[in-house]
Amino acid sequence: MGRPGPLTLRELAAHPVSELRAVGPKLEASLAEVEIRNILDLLQHYPRRYHDRTKRAEIEELKAGDEATVFAEVKKIRGFRTRQGRAMVEAEVFDGSSYLRVVFFNQRWREKQLPEGTEAAFFGRVEYRRSRLQMTNPIVDILDRVGENTGAIVPVYPQSGKAEVFTWQLRKLVAACLQKTKPRGFAEPLDPQLLDDRGLVDRTRAYRGIHRPEAHDDHRRAAERLKFDEFVRMQVGLVARKRALEQEQTGIRHAVDGPLVESFHSGLPFALTGDQKRAIDEILRDLAASAPMHRLLQGDVGSGKTVVALSALLVAVQGGYQGALMAPTEVLAEQHYLTSRGLLEELSVASEATLVGERPVRVELMTNRTGAAERRRIADGLHAGEVDIVVGTHALIYGEVEFGRLGVAVVDEQHRFGVEQRALLRGMGEEPDVLVMTATPIPRTAAMLVYGDLDKSELREMPPGRTPVTTEVIGPSPMERTTAYERLRTEVEAGRQAYVVCPLVEGSARTEAKAATEELERLGAEELAGLRLGLLHGQLPAREKEAVMDAFRSGALDVLVATTVIEVGVDVPNATVMIVEDADRFGLSQLHQLRGRIGRGGGESWCFLFADPSTPEAEARMEAVAGSTDGFLLAERDLEIRGAGEVFGERQAGFSDLKLGRIPRDEPIVLEARAVAEHILDGDPTLSDHAQLREEVEDLLGDAVEFLFKS
Ligand code: ADP
Ligand code: MG
DSSP states (O other): OOOOOSBOHHHHHHSBGGGSTTOOHHHHHHHHHTTOOBHHHHHTSOOSEEEEGGGOOOGGGOOTTOEEEEEEEEEEEEEEEOTTOOEEEEEEEEOSSOEEEEEEESOTTHHHHSOTTOEEEEEEEEEEETTEEEEESOEEEEEEOTTOOOOSEEEEOOOBTTTTBOHHHHHHHHHHHHHHHTTTOBOOOSOHHHHHHTTOOOHHHHHHHHHSOSSHHHHHHHHHHHHHHHHHHHHHHHHHHHHHHHHOOOBOOOOOSOHHHHHHHHHSSSOOOHHHHHHHHHHHHHHHSSSOOEEEEEEOTTSOHHHHHHHHHHHHHHTTOEEEEEESSHHHHHHHHHHHHHHHTTOEEEOTTSSSSEEEOOEEEEOTTSOHHHHHHHHHHHHHTOOOEEEEEGGGGTTTOOOSSEEEEEEEESSOOOHHHHHHHOOSSOBOEEEEEESSOOOHHHHHHHSTTSEEEEEOSOOTTOOOEEEEEEOSOHHHHHHHHHHHHHHHHTTOEEEEEOOOOSSOHHHHHHHHHHHHHHHHHTTTTTSOEEEEOTTSOHHHHHHHHHHHHTTSOSEEEEOGGGGTTOOOTTEEEEEETTGGGSOHHHHHHHHTTSOSSSSSEEEEEEOOOOSHHHHHHHHHHHHOOOHHHHHHHHHHHHOHHHHHOTTSTTGGGOSSOOTTTTHHHHHHHHHHHHHHHHHOTTOTTOHHHHHHHHHHHGGGGGGGGOO
C-alpha cells in the first residue's frame, strides 16, 4: 500500500473530536454544544482575534487614562458585595513589572473564571482609584493555564462560558490537530499556479497560519486564503448548477409572438419603460428556448414588476399553457390577485367551446382562506386546464393542486426559492419556466451568493410620474408630532389622501388588528377628528378589505389607517402623506416598501417616521430611510447594518458555509471567486481534473448536486 496522500476535508470531517486524547466524554459533549463534532469543525473554528505579546504594555509604565492590553497573572481574586449591594469582584494581577487592580461589577462569575494562577490579557482603560491604578470591567481573554507555552501572537477563540469551552482548551485541541495532521498535510483543491497568481498561500499553510501565526501577516494571509476557499466552493457550485440547468432540454418552447401578450401591452394605459421592455425581451428569449427559464427579476418598489410578470404568464396562456403566481403570504397573494385581475380584465383567449371562438382569461385566487367548495372548483379547473392563471401562496406548489399544463411560474418571494421547490413544479415530462421576483432589490454581491445560479433582469428605471418624497424622522415630542398631523390635514384639505401605518404588535394578527382599531378610534377622536377615516388590517374578510380599498381609491375616504397589509400592492396616486407609527420597529426594507405607497404621481409627498430608536442599529435604520429613496442603495445599507445572515437567514444556501467571508465587505473576493469558478468550469466542465474541488462542492451542496457533474 502506498503512503496516504494529503488529508481531504471529507476525511477530516470523518474523524470525531473524541479521537483526540484530550477529549473525554464531558469535553466532547461541551464541544458538541458549540457545533464542534469533528476535526474539520475544530479546524474551521477560527480565532476571533489575536493578542500580540510583543505589543503589550508593562503595568509599571501605565498612566491613568491609558487604554491598554496587559498580559498578567492573577495573583489574588475575591468576590463580595459593596455597601450599596452591588456584586463586585476584585483581582490583583501581576505582569513581572508591577501589580494592577482589576475590578468587575455585576460579574460574579469572574471569580470562577479567573482562579489564582490564570494568565490572561486584560484590555481596558486605566484609571486612578483609591490611590492605585485600576482597570474596571476590562475585556478579558484567558491565555494560559500556567505552564502552557504559546507563541508571541496568541489567538483567542469564540468561546462559550455556558458550554464550558474555553479559548485555552480550544487552542490546545487545535494544536494537537495541527500536530497530528502535519505528516500528511492538507489536500489542495486549487491549482498552484492559480494561487500563485493571486498571492494566496496553500491550504496547509493557511490552516497553520490562522491558528498558530508567528507574525501578524501569517493570520491575515491565512484568512485571505480560507475566505477565498469559501467563496470559490460556493461559486463553483452555483455556476455549475446554472450551466447544468441551461443544458437541460426538458423545457417548453413557448410561442412568444402571440396576440395575447401584444394586446396586453397595447391595452396598458402607459408605455413600458426601457427597463421593462428589456426585461420582457430577456424573459421571452428564455421562454422560447428549450432550456427551462430560471431567472430573477429585481426592481425597486414601484418599478413595475407586475406588468413584466404578467407578460411572462400570458405567454404561457396564449400557447395553451397555464400560469401560476405565488406569493409568500396570503395578503400578498390577495393583492397580486386584485392587481392582476384589474390588468387582465379585457383580455380573451381562443376557445373552441364558445360561439365567438374566444373566452375571457380566467384568473383565480387560492389561499388558505379559500373555502373547501371553491378550492375544489379551482382545483378541478386547473386540472382540466380551464383556469389560465392561478394566484396563491407558496402552498400551491406543495402537491395540493395538479395543473393540467403548467407553463410558467412566477414566484414572488422573500426567501430563497430552492431547487427542491422548483423540482415540485415539474409537470409530466415538461418543466415549467420559473421567474423569481424579489420584493426588494438585492445588492449585487449578495445576489451573486444567494441567486448565483439564476439569470437576472433588473428594473432600475422608475416609471414616469414618480414625485419626490420628503422623509422626516419625528421624535416622541407632541409638538413635533403635531407638525406631522397638520401637514396631513393641509394635504387632505387640498384634496389629497393619506396613510397612517399602525405599529407592529407582538403576538397574533388579531392583537395587531385590535390595536389598529383602537388607533383608528383614537385618531378619529383626537388628531384627525372630522376627517373620513377607513380601517384596513389582515383580519378583515376579503370582501370588506376590497370595499375599504375601493372607498379609498375612489376618494370616499381621506385617511387609511392600516397595518402593514398596505405594504405591497396598494396603489393610490392621490395619496401624498404617510405617517408610520413606531417606525423604529420596522425593518429598513419594510419601511422603504411602505413609503413606496406615496410619491406615485399625486404631487410632492411626505413620509413621517414616528420613532424613538433605542439601539444604534434602529437609529442607523431611521437615518438610512430618511436619507435616501433609492431601493438599491438602501438594500446595501441594510446589509451593512444587519449582516447577510440576518437579511437572508442563516440557513440560506451558501451562508452556512461562510465562516470568515462576509458581505458586503468581501465583495472583491466574491467577484474574483466567481471569475475563477467560471474559468475552472470552462476548461473542465465536469471537474474531472479537479477531483478534490469537486468533492468539496458536493459536500457543500449535498444531494441536490448529483446531476451537476455528470458528463
Ligand atoms: P412593483 O411591483 O415593482 O412594486 P408595480 O408593478 O406595482 O411595481 O407598479 C407600480 C405602479 O406603476 C403601478 O401603478 C403600475 O400600474 C405603474 N406602472 C408600471 N409600469 C409603468 C409604466 N411603464 N409607466 C407608468 N406607470 C407604470
Ligand atoms: Mg407589485
